[in-house]
Amino acid sequence: xxxxxxxxxxxxxxxxxxxxxxxxxxxxxxxxxxxxxxxxxxxxxxxxxxxxxxxxxxxxxxxxxxxxxxxxxxxxxxxxxxxxxxxxxxxxxxxxxxxxxxxxxxxxxxxxxxxxxxxxxxxxxxxxxxxxxxxxxxxxxxxxxxxxxxxxxxxxxxxxxxxxxxxxxxxxxxxxxxxxxxxxxxxxxxxxxxxxxxxxxxxxxxxxxxxxxxxxxxxxxxxxxxxxxxxxxxxxxxxxxxxxxxxxxxxxxxxxxxxxxxxxxxxxxxxxxxxxxxxxxxxxxxxxxxxxxxxxxxxxxxxxxxxxxxxxxxxxxxxxxxxxxxxxxxxxxxxx
Numbered sequence: 499x500x501x502x503x504x505x506x507x508x509x510x511x512x513x514x515x516x517x518x519x520x521x522x523x524x525x526x527x528x529x530x531x532x533x534x535x536x537x538x539x540x541x542x543x544x545x546x547x548x549x550x551x552x553x554x555x556x557x558x559x560x561x562x563x564x565x566x567x568x569x570x571x572x573x574x575x576x577x578x579x580x581x582x583x584x585x586x587x588x589x590x591x592x593x594x595x596x597x598x599x600x601x602x603x604x605x606x607x608x609x610x611x612x613x614x615x616x617x618x619x620x621x622x623x624x625x626x627x628x629x630x631x632x633x634x635x636x637x638x639x640x641x642x643x644x645x646x647x648x649x650x651x652x653x654x655x656x657x658x659x660x661x662x663x664x665x666x667x668x669x670x671x672x673x674x675x676x677x678x679x680x681x682x683x684x685x686x687x688x689x690x691x692x693x694x695x696x697x698x699x700x701x702x703x704x705x706x707x708x709x710x711x712x713x714x715x716x717x718x719x720x721x722x723x724x725x726x727x728x729x730x731x732x733x734x735x736x737x738x739x740x741x742x743x744x745x746x747x748x749x750x751x752x753x754x755x756x757x758x759x760x761x762x763x764x765x766x767x768x769x770x771x772x773x774x775x776x777x778x779x780x781x782x783x784x785x786x787x788x789x790x791x792x793x794x795x796x797x798x799x800x801x802x803x804x805x806x807x808x809x810x811x812x813x814x815x816x817x818x819x820x821x822x823x824x825x826x827x828x829x830x831x832x833x834x
Contacts, residue, residue, distance in 0.1 A: 539581070539604040542611055543634045544618075545789045547797065549625040550595045550774065551665055557589050565590075565599075565626065572621040573603060580606040587640045587782040588647050591734065593774030595666070597650075597798035598629065598781040600788075602640040630793035646711055646783040648727040649736045650798060652776045653744070656720035656807035663801060667721075668740075668776035674808060675747035677722055681715040683746050683753045684724070687739075687760065688713060695760040695768050696742075698734030706732060706763070719806040725780065736777055741770035 546569075554562035566584060574582045580603075587600040609617060614631035622628070652667040654660060659669045687693075687710050694706030712727040724743070726736060742759065745751035759767050778798050788794075 539606055539636075541602055541634050541636050541638060542605050542614060543600060543602045543632050543638070543640060543788050544614065544628055545598050545600055545630045545794045546596070546626060546628045547598065548596050548627075549665070550590060550593050552623075552625055553592070555589060555591045555594065556586055556596075556599070565596075568622065568626060569601070569618075570603075572618050575621050576609060576617055577605060577607040580604070585640050587644050588731065588779065590777075590779055591737075591774055594777045594779070595775075595798075596779040597796075598794040599779055600640045600644070600782045600794075602634065602638065629797070630789040632788050634788060640782075643784055644782050645785060646727050646729055647731060648712075648725060648780045648783070649731070650778050650780045651724045651726075651736065651740050651772065652778075652801065653722040653724075653740075654720060655717075655722055656803075658807055660803075665775055666778070667801070668773050670744060671807075672748050675722060675744065676749065677715060677717045677747065679753055680722075680724075680743045680747045683743060683756045684713045684715055684726075684739075686753075686757055691760070692763060693732055693735060693760060694763040695765045696735045696738040697732035697765070698738065698771075701733035703732060708732065719803050720808065721801055721803060723800070734771065737771040737774065738768055740772035740776070742768060744772065745770060 548565050550565070552563065553565050553568070556565045558564050558567045566586070570582050570584055573580070573584070582603065584601045584603045590596055590599070611631045611633045615628040618628045652663075653675070654663050654667045654669045655671055655675045656669070657671050663669070690707060690709040692706045693708060693710075697703070697706055708731065709729045710726065711729065712725070714723075714725045716723050724740065726739070742751065742756055746753055746756050758764065780796065780798055781794055
């Protein structure tokens, strides 16, 4: 029976007959001796969120808590005779969040799809929330049926830190980032290319080619959000890209040098990766929408700050209102 590649893969290997492989993989579950005889399986897809701060990432690890292990334990508690194995749309690293991760598993029990979210949320920690569930065909696969993954990275480019943004953003201020230079460097990456320069060591992927479908960079005051959408991402790709983009924004790396690094696959020159807490798996797309749109499409709230830390970014009215009010005669604050 063919084995699936590591969940760090986000695209099927070249030449793989996905439908046949999924069917064979599914038959392997049917032969599981732990299952009661004559029990048919039904494939369930889940859309869910997690705060990655307390986890070593999606994939199971021997000595650290993972999202996968936590979710599979909750499923096993509801269905002790089921396979209980989950397959994800993509792997997130330690500390990375997800607003709409997608997994599938094969169910041998009587729980209908629409009841899985409430049943699982009652067994999961508050850092993991199931948003929706749906029955899917046996040949549907959370990873290999996907047409794109979209990530969002948030940077707080302010002189002072913000406690309420710290778990969800990278506080980076050496100077005001040149977001226009960053955006130009990012747009040049659109299309199918070899992005091996942005692949961390340890990947088992056979090649570094993928298609970057959409990119965006937006600044609102001190907050910069970058979104990347691709058919699949290399291991550690988004954080390596963000580390290099920030170097461009700070003027430490020219746009031309950034372009040469990835076009010529100069991996040894890519030494800076952005920290994980600013990164979020925003959504995963499929040829046909599996879940209700409010449950998966754009579920990470956008942060907004009323004023900027940098005077040159504040509207004149905000600067004026920030001036201390004059004290009344006598030097004491007047009582109301």
